[in-house]
Amino acid sequence: MDFTFTPEQEDLREQARAFLAEHPQASWRELADLGWTGVSISEEDGGAGLSFLEEAVLFEELGRALHHGPYFSTIALALPALPDDLRSEVAAGETRWTLALGPLVTDLDTADRIAMVGGDGIYELEGADRELLQTSDETRPLGVLRGGEPGLRLSDSGVLEEIRRRALAALALEACGVARRALEYALEYVTTREQFGKTIGVYQAISHPLADSYMRLELARSLSLWAAWCVAEDDEQAPVAAAAAKAYAAEAAVGVCEAAIQAHGGIGFTWEHELHRLYKRALWIESFLASGTRLRADIAATLLDGASTSGSSASPVPVSVTEGG
Amino acid sequence: MDLRDTPEEAAFRAELRAWLEENLPDNLQGHRGGAARFEGPEMRAWSRALYDAGYAGLTWPKEYGGGGAPYTHQAIFLEEMARAEAPPHIGVIGLGMAGPTIMAHGTEEQKSRHLAPTLSAEEIWCQGFSEPGAGSDLAGVRTSARIDDGHFVVDGQKVWSSFAHIADWCLLLTRNDPDSTRHAGLTYLIVDMHSPGVEVRPLRQITGEAEFNEIFFTGVEVPAENVLGEVGGGWQVAMTTLLHERGTLGFALQAVLEVQIKKLVGLARDRGADPLQRDRVAQEWIELQALRFTNARALSQLVKTGIPGPEGSVAKLVWSEANQRVTKLALELLGPDAPLADANAPYGGYWQHQQLRSRGNTIEAGTSEILRNIIAERVLGLPRSR
Numbered sequence: 001m002d003f004t005f006t007p008e009q010e011d012l013r014e015q016a017r018a019f020l021a022e023h024p025q026a027s028w029r030e031l032a033d034l035g036w037t038g039v040s041i042s043e044e045d046g047g048a049g050l051s052f053l054e055e056a057v058l059f060e061e062l063g064r065a066l067h068h069g070p071y072f073s074t075i076a077l078a079l080p081a082l083p084d085d086l087r088s089e090v091a092a093g094e095t096r097w098t099l100a101l102g103p104l105v106t107d108l109d110t111a112d113r114i115a116m117v118g119g120d121g122i123y124e125l126e127g128a129d130r131e132l133l134q135t136s137d138e139t140r141p142l143g144v145l146r147g148g149e150p151g152l153r154l155s156d157s158g159v160l161e162e163i164r165r166r167a168l169a170a171l172a173l174e175a176c177g178v179a180r181r182a183l184e185y186a187l188e189y190v191t192t193r194e195q196f197g198k199t200i201g202v203y204q205a206i207s208h209p210l211a212d213s214y215m216r217l218e219l220a221r222s223l224s225l226w227a228a229w230c231v232a233e234d235d236e237q238a239p240v241a242a243a244a245a246k247a248y249a250a251e252a253a254v255g256v257c258e259a260a261i262q263a264h265g266g267i268g269f270t271w272e273h274e275l276h277r278l279y280k281r282a283l284w285i286e287s288f289l290a291s292g293t294r295l296r297a298d299i300a301a302t303l304l305d306g307a308s309t310s311g312s313s314a315s316p317v318p319v320s321v322t323e324g325g
Numbered sequence: 326m327d328l329r330d331t332p333e334e335a336a337f338r339a340e341l342r343a344w345l346e347e348n349l350p351d352n353l354q355g356h357r358g359g360a361a362r363f364e365g366p367e368m369r370a371w372s373r374a375l376y377d378a379g380y381a382g383l384t385w386p387k388e389y390g391g392g393g394a395p396y397t398h399q400a401i402f403l404e405e406m407a408r409a410e411a412p413p414h415i416g417v418i419g420l421g422m423a424g425p426t427i428m429a430h431g432t433e434e435q436k437s438r439h440l441a442p443t444l445s446a447e448e449i450w451c452q453g454f455s456e457p458g459a460g461s462d463l464a465g466v467r468t469s470a471r472i473d474d475g476h477f478v479v480d481g482q483k484v485w486s487s488f489a490h491i492a493d494w495c496l497l498l499t500r501n502d503p504d505s506t507r508h509a510g511l512t513y514l515i516v517d518m519h520s521p522g523v524e525v526r527p528l529r530q531i532t533g534e535a536e537f538n539e540i541f542f543t544g545v546e547v548p549a550e551n552v553l554g555e556v557g558g559g560w561q562v563a564m565t566t567l568l569h570e571r572g573t574l575g576f577a578l579q580a581v582l583e584v585q586i587k588k589l590v591g592l593a594r595d596r597g598a599d600p601l602q603r604d605r606v607a608q609e610w611i612e613l614q615a616l617r618f619t620n621a622r623a624l625s626q627l628v629k630t631g632i633p634g635p636e637g638s639v640a641k642l643v644w645s646e647a648n649q650r651v652t653k654l655a656l657e658l659l660g661p662d663a664p665l666a667d668a669n670a671p672y673g674g675y676w677q678h679q680q681l682r683s684r685g686n687t688i689e690a691g692t693s694e695i696l697r698n699i700i701a702e703r704v705l706g707l708p709r710s711r
């Protein structure tokens with residue numbers, strides 16, 4: 001067993017963090033030039049032929065930077081449905097996609113093309129009008145679609161299971177990035193701000209919630225990296241791992257942001273400070289696709305009724321049926 | 326990154342699983358825990374069997390009776406022990422604390438004298454750190470060790486000392502310099518519990534059992550060669566013990582929680598659970614996976630770099646609070662049967678006992694408050710509160 005990143009993966013993280021610190025709102029073209037849009041696309045199709053693990057590194061770093069762009073929609077949601085020729089366009093940075101999974105659709109402001117689920121297949125939606133809605137997280141817009149027709153058939157709808165796993169894992173990783181940034185803000189602040197003649201980080205009412213935040217973040221990361229590995233390897237535990245990671249990491253990110261806001265006092269409540277943006281992204285992640293409560297209901301069904309989590313046929317959890325105590 | 330066993334790890338796991346199937350006595354499987362299980366001869370026999378099969382002290386050097394195996398084997402060992410619901414080796418303190426401390430600070434004589442008998446369960450250890458006046462603030466220790474005519478003379482009182490009633494040896498933190506305060510002037514001794522002047526009084530605890538004890542030392546003579554580390558350098562040695570008490574326990578704690586969750590799921594299936602309870606069962610299952618993979622991350626880091634990652638510092642804190650929630654949820658699932666105890670309770674009172682015992686988890690081996698201080702100060706770099 002080896003649960004560490006390779007030196008190349010660590011380099012990718014460093015590169016991504018440094019680049020996004022300078023250019024948090026980098027364009028799709030810039031991301032493509034860095035090779036990020038083709039990470040898991042095969043080399044024949046112009047990609048890097050790597051795996052979801054490298055994408056995982058990027059989801060975490062893009063979440064941390066609150067990047068506004070259709071990376072999540074294109075890479076986590078749409079990519080598994082795209083045929084080879086369209087994948088090579090993504091790798092080349094020519095097309096940005098989103099996938100309409102429900103009435104509220106992500107990244108309609110930036111996506112070039114829209115995929116939709118229809119019956120037994122996933123199709124390109126053609127000729128639809130887009131309407132952007134107001135959302136509290138301005139960096140991850142939602143919108144609705146009106147009219148339009150299914151056009152080009154992209155794939156069989158069987159790929160939806162894979163999409164769900166990728167999306168849940170990607171959201172969990174973004175949540176880890178968001179939580180890490182919020183915790184960093186809090187640590188910076190409580191080690192410099194003084195009240196009553198002391199640095200406020202000395203007060204346990206401040207330091208203990210931050211210790212808890214660190215703990216939750218580490219647990220969230222462990223689950224998210226487990227999920228990422230399972231997705232990358234197409235492991236039979238992937239559905240339950242992705243569900244567990246999203247359920248835990250999203251709630252952890254919300255909690256860490258709340259602790260960070262509280263530790264900042266009045267400044268944490270301002271529009272000017274970035275904390276509220278991190279918080280709104282965390283809340284967005286928590287609500288998108290399936291909330292923690294919903295995902296835990298699925299996991300409970302797997303544990304207690306022998307159902308499978310999100311349609312997988314794998315039975316992920318070895319439990320003894322007879323042992324109650 | 327590869328979360329699967331390597332072929333070599335898989336082989337070790339398979340061999341161990343087969344061994345457990347063959348050798349674990351039925352009456353020891355799934356024991357409800359607590360002090361009682363340490364009293365009969367069967368736990369020593371079981372520990373001895375683990376030793377003879379080479380499973381005790383897996384990561385200890387071969388020359389001292391250990392297995393010379395990598396940490397990953399120890400992690401697999403604990404996972405498989407949990408899976409089989411096998412009780413741990415009786416030398417909880419010997420294997421977890423005494424051995425690692427002696428290996429780090431002991432003389433060659435101390436290592437050859439103590440390590441193998443600890444693994445073979447011939448010698449049982451207890452830890453004499455806490456005193457009535459020194460708990461979380463361990464530097465307040467007052468038990469004195471005077472040097473007199475080539476040996477130490479120990480006088481004082483220790484408290485909350487687990488297994489002292491069955492122990493042969495004690496890891497004793499004393500003050501050699503009566504004029505010293507705090508971290509200076511402390512000396513770490515290895516004390517024979519059968520020496521004249523050692524008196525053990527069991528303390529009955531919340532579960533009704535006596536698992537921990539008071540120890541009174543009255544003019545106890547301890548040979549000079551039983552000092553561990555330097556005279557006056559006891560604090561550093563004690564820190565090694567605490568590091569192992571909290572640190573290497575990660576996988577052992579996870580294994581305990583693994584059993585607990587397995588039983589909790591079984592209980593919820595047997596008794597039925599409402600939607601809110603189902604949510605909490607799932608939540609606890611998720612937290613177990615989180616703990617498991619956090620330990621795996623810390624272990625991989627340790628194997629790769631020789632330095633454990635900071636993730637490991639959260640294991641005891643996470644586990645103790647999870648175990649409290651899980652056992653309380655189990656009582657809730659028992660509904661009106663929850664107040665029953667022991668033989669009159671479902672599953673022989675397993676959950677009632679576990680729930681009460683779990684309250685000690687956030688106190689023993691460093692309270693949760695102290696562990697949060699440590700994370701805040703050492704991991705997050707916040708200013709020291711004391």
Ligand SMILES: Cc1cc2nc3c(=O)[nH]c(=O)nc-3n(C[C@H](O)[C@H](O)[C@H](O)COP(=O)(O)OP(=O)(O)OC[C@H]3O[C@@H](n4cnc5c(N)ncnc54)[C@H](O)[C@@H]3O)c2cc1C
Pocket residue numbers: 204451452453454455459460461462484485486487488537685688689690691692693694695698711
């Ligand atoms: C089941 C069990 C087994 C044990 N086994 C052993 C053993 O084998 N050997 C041994 O030596 N000891 C053992 N102990 C003792 C244990 O280590 C101590 O109980 C523990 O360190 C706390 O010390 P105390 O009881 O004196 O409480 P105190 O230190 O007096 O603490 C009381 C309360 O104050 C809080 N507190 C103290 N200082 C701070 C601070 N700086 N910031 C915030 N809060 C603070 C504590 O967290 C706690 O809630 C055992 C205890 C238990 C419950």
